[in-house]
Amino acid sequence: MLSAKSVFQEILDNDESFRLFCSIAASGEAQGGWENGRIAALVPEGERALVPKIVRHGADEDKHGRIFNALLRNRGLEPAPVPPRTDYTMLLERRGIGLAHDKLRRDEPLSVQDLIVYLAHSRVTEQRAAEQMALLRRHFGDHPQVGKAFRMISDDEANHLAYTHEELLRFAASGYGRLIQRTLRACALAEIRVHRDVSLAVMAHMGRILGWSKARRAALAAGIRAAYVYERAAGWRRMVSLRTPDRRDPLGGPATTAPEFA
Template identity: 60%
Template sequence: MLSSRTLFDEIYRNDEAYRLFCSIAADGEDQGGWENERIQALTGDPVLAPKIGRHGADERKHGRIFTQLLHRRGLEKVDVPPKADYCMLLERQGIGLSHERLTSDVPLTDREIITYLAHSRVTEQRASEQMRQLVRAYGGNPELAKAMRMISADEDNHLAYCHEELLRLTAMGHGPYIRHALEHTARGEIRTHRDVGLAVLRAMGRILRWPLWQRALLTAGVQALYAYDLTVGRRRMIRLRMPAKRNALGR
């Protein structure tokens, strides 16, 4: 039976596939860590800046965890294929703040802070869902279970923080721009998630020598999720609600 658990188990059991999987995850987390570090440095809000720093530190920690998982198998990271580089593909669509902007020394404006938070709110929604999927897939794996649960809990905290901060800024009169930023980010993220998913499937299919029927079925699944997200699922990525866990990154 073809299920997410059997697919992830197949990836785990193959060194080359596992190496690519962990490399993509580690690079994405490291990139997120760097971005948050730069955003913290350019943020003058004494309450928000430490939370952004905590977010960045968590992402760096996640990058180290995925790298350590590779080292335990005697493996090193590989370069991430450009078509599977989620962060860079988002930036090329104008989602979030650019590398060029983050390497400057000019403090961020209120709108740029909102752009950052909207980007984080949408991408952390995806990260939270994906980590829960990995917890289900690897929950019985003694090597991976603890790491997946730790990262999943952090991603849930990041998502809660984004909701709370965007709602705070909505109350300050920034609601129209926040709605615009969330809509723009969600549309771009949905396209990028599909494109990255297809690129990773192609790479894994070559490594694991999947038969044509399996590749076709998995490709159809990615396209079906894209269609769902574009029509109905997008709502979960743009709505704001006060989280049950308040001040998740201020502790």
């Protein structure tokens, strides 16, 4: 039967497809770590209370990258080159979503509006990450090779998502509500397009590695496109709503370590 669990089981069982999966994931997490590090260094004076949380966010992303690389090493595999069409973070930046890397490379303080762009971008992308890791955790949380890693990353992504809700609500209470909603909507609509394109590219690469039939490739591509149609019509709204999270001050402490994966 064609299901998310059966597809990922195939990817997990094959060294080359697992290598590509972990390499794509590690690259994206490392990029997120760099971005958060630069944002933390550029936070304006009036918002310095945010710095430890942004640093924690970046440390978590760096940790996730190390975990995916450790999963590769545990199988005796080297990281694979990341095909450009599967580079989620790069494609989002090209669409103007989030803070431009050129801005982050300059040593100029960010504005409050810049912080809202950063948080809105994180709110949308962490929604996707939290959902995907929750799915992997549900199906493979007890797996002897990847279960512990998936559980740890899933917990972190849930914390990241809660943090973005909390901080955006704080800014909304300060009078930035309309800017936040406009920015969230633009981010969400761009993200679902990028997610569709990246998903199609990843599945095409996996199909070639795993020798999927044309019929199976077509069925998976149709499923990805159908999910996009739903998200374009209504599903994007889950990415722009804001509510007080159950996890309060989720990034208020130091990042947890993962020595068993180092």
